[in-house]
Amino acid sequence: MDDLQIEAMLHELSPLAGCAVGKIHQPADDLVVMRLWTGGRNLRLLLALGQNPKLHLSERTFANPFHPPGFCRLLRARIARIQGFARAGRERIVRIDCAGPKGDVRLYCELFGPVGNLVLADAEDRIIDALKRQRKGTENRLLLPGRPYHLPNARQMISLFERLPEIPASCRDADSFRNWLTTTLWPMSGAQAAVMAAEVEAGQTAQEVLETFRRQLLAGQFHPVRMMADGRERIVVLPPAAKRDKKARSLSHLLDEKSSPPNGTEPVEDARREIDRALRKQEKKLRRRLVRIEAEKIQKEGHVLVRQQGELLLAQLHRVKKGMTSVRLTDYYRQPPGPVAIPLDPSLTPQQNAEKYFRLARKYQLSLEHIERRQRETLDELDWLEEIRLYFEQAATPADLTEIRAELLAAGLLAASCREPASRRRPTGTPALNRAKTPSGFTLLWGRSSRGNDALTTRIAAPHDFWFHAKGVPGCHLVLRRDSRDIDVPKADLEYAAAVAAGWSRARDEKSVEVMCALTRDIGKTKGARPGQVTVRRFRTLRVSPLRLQPEATTLEND
Known part of the structure; x- marks a missing residue:
């Protein structure tokens, strides 16, 4: 949020002074939702502190963690009612004045x-705690319990x-x-x-434009709209008169519709970044393991x-x-035989030195079997990750992102935002299929998805159905x-x-693809x-040109 959006949001939230706080949730590490009761209706105040932090009312519902962080x-214990909203200094900081069973507090x-942050302080601005404690930085900006909070x-x-400048x-x-x-005025946005x-x-004088803007700002005549500004669509809270007929319901509505959550807790962009980061991290880890x-x-x-x-x-x-410490012997395994130096342990007898080499050989042989098994498992996991990557790119x-995220969560590649029972973290529901x-x-x-492939092959397909998969590359089960x-x-x-199976595989851009065909x-x-x-176990191959067919969506219940 920019400075002007914050001013518009404070104007929008001002009628909520005095409302009761029914419940506070933290669906994700950087997301806090406050459920407010105005006396006539329930509202949700969303505090999103991830990338592009923002504060606004939301109509979305959220999947709350089993155990609150x-x-x-702490917020639940200290906040029972909101007394008001105010700007704190000239930075993008909103102060929420609250009352609770242990006295008045301020939520900055x-x-x-x-990324944003939340800091809970008492009435004397002494920090009670922060969402993200800050232990490094200047003395005035250390965000730790017991320290004074400084802007x-x-x-x-x-x-x-304060004034209208020349x-x-x-x-x-x-x-x-x-x-x-x-560079000169505050509040202002790009x-x-x-x-x-x-x-x-367009012909107006700069003085007229500035005077009109300041008059509307002081009067709180905010009309947030989406419009083209600086070559791209932006949210402008004080648009020209010609754009005011396009007024949205509220700034909260505009900010809320920008984020379409895949799992009820995160915007699509955040979910994509999180999944991509988890995949890259695990792929890098597995490739390092293969080298070792x-x-x-x-x-x-x-x-x-x-x-x-x-x-x-x-x-x-x-x-x-x-x-x-060593001995030179004749190596009869070489042709022709030649001398070889064999290291010895001087504390052992000749017989014990020979037995030591036999024990070491047996140990190496057993280790080799274990190493080969680990190598196969690592390669299998890399293949699985490559398939997940394919579905992620096609999401x-x-x-689709929800399905992928749930699968990574169940595999332990994504940490749950808050502690939840294992049953809550397993993928649930019916995986989607294409038809x-x-x-x-x-x-x-x-x-x-991988889970959809698994369900299709093991649960829905009959033994006499034909099964297809692009050979040697990640792709769908068809x-x-x-x-x-x-x-x-x-x-x-x-x-x-x-051809359809090839079109929904990593080889979809190739001219010709070899596809396995088997009975289920x-x-x-x-x-x-x-x-x-x-x-x-048994298959034949068909060489075809990939066909990227646009399917109908279906679920297992439909079949």
Whole structure:
């Protein structure tokens, strides 16, 4: 929120002074929702402190955590009624004056910087606690319990609430006027300055534009609208007269509709960033693990050489004496035989040194089996992540992001915002599927997520249905349904289904793709495998050109 949006929001929230606080929730780490009772209706005040922090009323509902976090419990214990809203200093800070069972408190909403913050202080501005404690920085900005709360240093700008400044003679054109507005006056925003500069460019004088703006600001004549400003659509709270017929219901309404939550707690953009960050972090972790495993594998693959050294010691034991640190023996495994130096433990007898090499060889061999198993598991997890990445790139709706996020949460790759029972973190509901028809009318179904693929292959597909998957690349599981195994499917329909499977795979941009075709009865699932990971016992391949078909949405209940 910019400075002018904060002024407009304070004007909008001023009638709520004296309302009761029914409940306070913290659906996410950087999101607090206060349920207010005005005496006639319930409202939700949203305090979003993530990227682009903001404060406004919201009509959205939120999935609340099973156990409220500590800061949320503190707010519940100290806040029972809102006494008023005010601006704190010239920074983007809103002070909410509150009353509670333990006396009056002040909740400072810091809406500046990369991310926002909430600071709860007593009536003497001594910090009770902060949503995000700040232990580093200047002495005045340490946000820790027990310390006094200080506002940031005031910006040295001319306040329009105090006086109307004279416009310098140097501001002769729209660009210089706009630059003067943003660097000299407070409150001001880049979008508002662009709108006012456009009015000057249209023929009005800069003095007229500034006087009109200040008069509307002091009178609180805010009319928030979406309009083009500075080359893109922005929210402007004091638009020109020509735009005032497009008034929205409120600034809260405009801010609320910008965020369409995929899971009831986060805007779509935040969910995308969170999922992308989790995928990149896990992919990087697994690739580092593969490098370490490969190095260990190379070392342990020397178990044959270690065993040979033990056998050479046994065969030439008469040449080894206790106390030797190494011995040169004839290596009969080389052609032609040649000398080889074998390190020894001087504290062991010759027989014990040979046994030590045999034990080490057995240990290496067992370790190698374990390493190869870890390598297979890591590669399988990378394949699964690559499939998740594909569905993430193809996600077209908030529901798709919700499905992906729930799957990552269940896999432990995303931390729950607040502590919840495991049952609340498992993916629930029916996964969405895509549906289409072949030229001959056979039904095609394919998954929109790994969980959807898993459900389709293991639960909904009949043993006699045909199953398709792009070979060697991440992609959907596609099933061509038929009523019985006695029904013949034309080759053209099989190739059509294979083309759709290729179109919904990582190879969708290739000219020709090899696709596996099998009966569902030949598809198996290994115990402990992740959703969507299967084994194919028998299959044939079809080479087709990918077809990116636009499907109908369906769910398992429909089938």
